[in-house]
Amino acid sequence: MKQTIIFSLGLAFIALLLGGCAANNASMQQQFDAIIVGQTDSTEVLNTLDNKGLLQTTTSVSVAHNPRWGGEVGIVQFSETDATVRRRIYFAHRSSQQAPLATRETTHLAMVSLIPDDILNEPYETNRHLYRAVLGYLQEALISDAQPFTEDQNTESLIGLARAGLQTALIELDHRPRAVDDVTTEKGFTYMHPLMGRSVLFLRPDPDNHAIYALTIDTGAWADPLTGW
Numbered sequence: 001m002k003q004t005i006i007f008s009l010g011l012a013f014i015a016l017l018l019g020g021c022a023a024n025n026a027s028m029q030q031q032f033d034a035i036i037v038g039q040t041d042s043t044e045v046l047n048t049l050d051n052k053g054l055l056q057t058t059t060s061v062s063v064a065h066n067p068r069w070g071g072e073v074g075i076v077q078f079s080e081t082d083a084t085v086r087r088r089i090y091f092a093h094r095s096s097q098q099a100p101l102a103t104r105e106t107t108h109l110a111m112v113s114l115i116p117d118d119i120l121n122e123p124y125e126t127n128r129h130l131y132r133a134v135l136g137y138l139q140e141a142l143i144s145d146a147q148p149f150t151e152d153q154n155t156e157s158l159i160g161l162a163r164a165g166l167q168t169a170l171i172e173l174d175h176r177p178r179a180v181d182d183v184t185t186e187k188g189f190t191y192m193h194p195l196m197g198r199s200v201l202f203l204r205p206d207p208d209n210h211a212i213y214a215l216t217i218d219t220g221a222w223a224d225p226l227t228g229w
């Protein structure tokens with residue numbers, strides 16, 4: 001129930017306010033990597049993440065940073081039946097000048113999510129259809145999870161980039177349906193994004209829990225060092 005999550009989040013924030021929290025020297029990506037979907041609870045999440053840039057709703061938390069090299073955002077969605085993590089999202093955009101007239105723009109999206117039974121238990125003809133359904137669900141989750149935090153400009157712009165990368169991937173997969181088989185292979189599914197350049201998508205089912213899938217998308221392109229993308 002949402003009341004359980006609200007209560008757990010409230011207790012965790014009170015604990016942080018009263019006792020403070022130890023400095024976490026890990027990067028934001030490392031902090032999110034340490035969050036285990038289906039196991040980590042809200043108190044552990046709040047003890048893992050930095051307080052700086054942290055926002056909360058009754059069922060989720062978000063952190064956004066704007067370092068010199070670009071920007072990064074992370075969102076954690078909690079289960080409606082308890083305070084454990086249902087999904088975590090991390091996205092980073094990095095800009096690095098490789099030469100006086102050459103700037104490399106890269107992005108990294110990492111999502112790990114529980115997939116609802118009604119999607120997993122459909123009688124799919126092939127795994128290809130299952131993977132496409134899972135990707136469609138993750139696309140919807142990326143949009144809905146970010147919605148409560150879109151008033152934050154960093155979150156809005158970064159999640160917008162993440163959505164653009166995933167949307168283009170799904171359009172390409174629909175045009176090349178046989179390539180869906182590549183998403184779970186070591187080479188992944190490669191496509192070109194008109195802005196973000198060469199992109200690679202991987203979809204990994206958790207070997208220990210068939211209801212958990214991990215999605216990653218990495219992109220890279222050269223850009224004008226004065227204007228960027």
